[in-house]
Amino acid sequence: MTPAINPRVVDTGTPPIPAAKAWLAHYSGTYGPRIDLSQAVPGEPPPAAMLDALGRAAADGAAAAYGPILGDMALREVYAADVARTYGGRVDPDDIAITAGCNLAFVVAAMALAKAGDVVLLPAPWYFNHAMTLNLLGVEPRALACRAENGFVPDADDAERLIDPRVRAVVLVTPNNPTGAIYPAAAIARFAELAQRRGLWLILDETYRDFLPDGIDRAHDLFTPGPEAREHMIQLYSFSKAYGIPSHRLGAMVLPRALVPEVAKILDCVQICAPRVPQIACTWAIDGLASCRESNRREIARRGVAFRSVLAGTNDWRIEALGAYFAYVRHPFDGVPAPVVAERLAVERGVLTLPGGYFGPDQDQHVRVAIANVGVDAIAMLGNRLAGFSL
Secondary structure, three states, X not given: OOOOOOHHHHOOOOOHHHHHHHHHHHOOXXXXXXXXXXXXXXXXXXXXXXXXXXXXXXXXXXXXXXOOOOOOHHHHHHHHHHHHHHHOOOOOHHHEEEEOOHHHHHHHHHHHHOOOOOEEEEEEOOOHHHHHHHHHHOOEEEEEEOOHHHOOOOOHHHHHHHOOOOEEEEEEEOOOOOXXXXXXXXXXXXXXXXXXXXXXEEEEEOOOHHHOOOOOOOOOXXXXXXXXXXXXXXXXXXXXXXXXXHXXXXXXXXXXXXXXXXXXXXXXXXXXXXXXXXXXXXXXXXXXXXXXXXXHHHHHHHHHHHHHHHHHOOOOOEEEEEEOOEEEEEOOOOOOOHXXXXXXXXXXXXXXXXXXXXXXXXXXXXXEEEHHHOOHHHHHHHHHHHOOOOO
């Protein structure tokens, strides 16, 4: 008799990106090189100075030892100063937890705030790993629908109508994955007020906060009001994109002080300590690579402009949101499921996007495009690839 597997694991969908990447294996090369716009990954390796910092850290025998559960204090101090400088207000190192990537930060936050049978509101379309995590924990991911006519920005009044006694938290992701939507500061403030008034947690995932467009100095002002706002908020961050080190798995959480010891219990079980080598390197890089981060932000914005220009010439593919790493595009084939569109586009034209259905229900008219993955030259090829593509 075969032993049983946890049904929550069995009932959770498999990671979709490997399946999508397999489509490219069937591309003949007729239109030129493959253009992989699927997974959100830095398009270039880290700067040489970052590689040197990682190498020095890896050569230090002390980096092979366990570190503090909540992260090296040196990194927590520098990161707290960076958050305070970015948003205004005061952030203390003791408010920081360093994690093995931002995905783990979300897992830890979900475990700390919700138990099986509870509900967390997710803006939909949603980042599929968020929904997968909640399903694995037995927590219901309840869709907070974001509409194209509103630029896929969630509405606090819509969220309030979804709240019942089982709801424990609301998640916001800005700049958003998958849509690229950048939430206005006023919209974020309304969710913070809702969380305080209704006794909920606000989980604010800002993985892509280093890629805000020109003219936006900071995403929100939630670190500047009195302490009552912070008591309901957990902010998540990833070092992967800004520093070009996704495989090193380094993320961060800014927490209410009362939640820190509870998060430490979970971290002690799931990671013991975050990887020491990138912690040491990023302690220097936060300030040492500030100019490189700004150059990277401008380059990603340039790719967004190039992508918008290319699609403007297609007449039938429509950008409905664009920002940071992503564009959310309405395909022109009414009634055709997005997985069919995306697979045929990969196999016939060598362009890999992700179907909207990977990001929740009622998304079959869209595909997600990770515009940051490739340079402007590759983006320019898309016009020829999309021209005349039909189903």
